[in-house]
Amino acid sequence: MKIIMLGAPGAGKGTQAKQIAEQYNIPHISTGDIFRENIKNGTPLGAKAKEYMDQGLLVPDELVCDLVVDRIEKDDCSKGFILDGFPRTIPQADALDTALKEKNKQIDYALDIEVPDENIVNRMAGRRSCKECGAIFHLQYNPPKEENKCDVCQGELVLRDDDKAETVKKRLDVYHEQTAPLISHYEKAGVLHEIDGTVDITVVFEEIKKILGA
Numbered sequence: 001m002k003i004i005m006l007g008a009p010g011a012g013k014g015t016q017a018k019q020i021a022e023q024y025n026i027p028h029i030s031t032g033d034i035f036r037e038n039i040k041n042g043t044p045l046g047a048k049a050k051e052y053m054d055q056g057l058l059v060p061d062e063l064v065c066d067l068v069v070d071r072i073e074k075d076d077c078s079k080g081f082i083l084d085g086f087p088r089t090i091p092q093a094d095a096l097d098t099a100l101k102e103k104n105k106q107i108d109y110a111l112d113i114e115v116p117d118e119n120i121v122n123r124m125a126g127r128r129s130c131k132e133c134g135a136i137f138h139l140q141y142n143p144p145k146e147e148n149k150c151d152v153c154q155g156e157l158v159l160r161d162d163d164k165a166e167t168v169k170k171r172l173d174v175y176h177e178q179t180a181p182l183i184s185h186y187e188k189a190g191v192l193h194e195i196d197g198t199v200d201i202t203v204v205f206e207e208i209k210k211i212l213g214a
């Protein structure tokens with residue numbers, strides 16, 4: 001099962017992707033997590049990516065495409081994968097299509113989680129991410145059991161640098177300009193599914209399970 005997640009920043013892609021990965025036993029590949037891991041480890045890729053991420057801009061395609069194509073060719077992806085945060089531009093979608101086509105494969109499901117812009121600012125302001133394991137919480141909608149502590153690994157919960165209100169506005173503009181066109185790309189490919197992302201986290205997941213069949 002080869003799945004991609006579409007939707008604005010804060011729509012709930014990561015939250016759902018983690019649950020899908022567990023339910024269907026396929027790897028969850030988040031390009032945002034990969035970049036944040038590189039930043040934490042002080043790699044050259046991390047340093048380059050950070051310049052763009054801090055401004056709310058997309059990291060250039062040439063730094064993203066090969067990384068993802070190499071990742072999905074690893075053994076653990078033989079039964080499928082879930083991509084979260086990639087593709088984000090038409091050239092990235094084309095690079096993915098081409099890499100899969102070479103192996104006579106294609107994306108099976110593009111899940112578009114729809115949340116209006118006016119809900120997004122609130123989603124981002126309340127998002128808290130685990131510094132250690134990347135688990136995602138929300139102060140109101142998915143609070144951790146203990147304040148500022150990750151339920152999974154006890155790590156410290158932080159507000160991401162790029163979740164500050166000024167940067168969120170820029171990221172939404174970038175989403176509408178560069179990423180939203182992917183919706184019609186995958187609609188044409190016949191694999192698009194639109195999901196209401198404004199309802200409870202558990203309800204969104206039930207909808208997704210209906211689509212994926214389980």
Ligand code: ADP
Nearest residue numbers: 009010031032052053057058059064085086088
């Ligand atoms: P969100 O969870 O809000 O959608 P992500 O964690 O997916 O954010 O991404 C954080 C940032 O990392 C993006 O704003 C962008 O700068 C960079 N990034 C992640 N994935 C990509 C990608 N596929 N192409 C370009 N930049 C990316």
Ligand code: ADP
Nearest residue numbers: 009010011012013014015127137138141200201
């Ligand atoms: P994305 O990966 O699309 O940027 P996240 O999964 O990180 O989005 O979710 C953004 C924030 O919204 C997080 O704080 C998360 O806990 C919260 N959230 C996710 N889905 C929902 C939902 N259906 N209702 C309310 N809050 C949600």
Ligand code: ZN
Nearest residue numbers: 130133150153
């Ligand atoms: Zn954690």
